[in-house]
Amino acid sequence: MSQLWVESGVGITVIGAVALPALSIAVTPPNAGSQPAAGDVVPWTWTVTNTGNVTLVDITPTGATCTAVTLTVGSNVACTHNHTLTQPEIDAGQLTRRIDVTANSTGGPASGFDETTVPLARVPGLKVTAAASLNSGNITVTYTVANTGNTTLPAIGVTLTDSTVLACTITSNQRRIHLHVRRGLVSHCCRRRHLGRCR
Structure with a gap:
């Protein structure tokens, strides 16, 4: 019977998981x-x-x-x-x-x-009011157009039922042809009857 023997060992190395940041x-x-x-x-x-x-x-x-x-x-x-x-x-x-x-x-x-x-919802809106004044035999009718919506309105104009187109002037500190959404910002359009020019 042989008296020889063999001894062996196994080394185990544990590697941690690869770090994957995300x-x-x-x-x-x-x-x-x-x-x-x-x-x-x-x-x-x-x-x-x-x-x-x-x-x-x-x-x-x-x-x-x-x-x-x-x-x-x-x-x-x-x-x-x-x-x-x-x-x-x-x-x-x-x-x-x-x-x-x-x-x-x-x-x-x-x-x-x-x-x-x-x-963002755009909700356009307009409100038109009129006021008349008499001065030296002349009647001036002023139409006030106010932007009551939430978006800028371009090319504002007023046309009467007799097809008369009125010129409008924006009352704002900005010189633009649009009617902007600002508190108190309106456009005035007027028509004078009898003699005289429109203000």
Whole structure:
């Protein structure tokens, strides 16, 4: 019987999972209502989620504010921005907003963005009133046209039932041919009967 024997060993090395940093962004767009106006504030909300396999730190948004700067795997954070509507945005009938988010991790950086466009309802409206005055035998009828809607109205004009077309003058500190949406902004159109010129 042989007295020889063999001894051997097996070395096992455990390698950790490869770090794969990643994030996703989901938007909750604002509802500007049925007749938005310049100066209205609309809230945007985005949900940033850690979709990788490593903790994300130094969460940095551009175009919003986030409530946390660290995200563990699978967790999320809300990022918000309050936007004040402008008249050009309403005239365009839409609003576009973008958010960019970057983060760091032991596996490197992660980043993402979202850009969303939401519609803005344009609701045109006009109100016409008339006033007559008598001066030295002349009757002056002044028609006041007011923009009661939420969007700029171009090429304002008044035509009477006898097909007379009146010239209008915008009473505004802006020299434009449009009737803008401004509080108290009106257009005056007039017609003088008998002798004399229209003011």
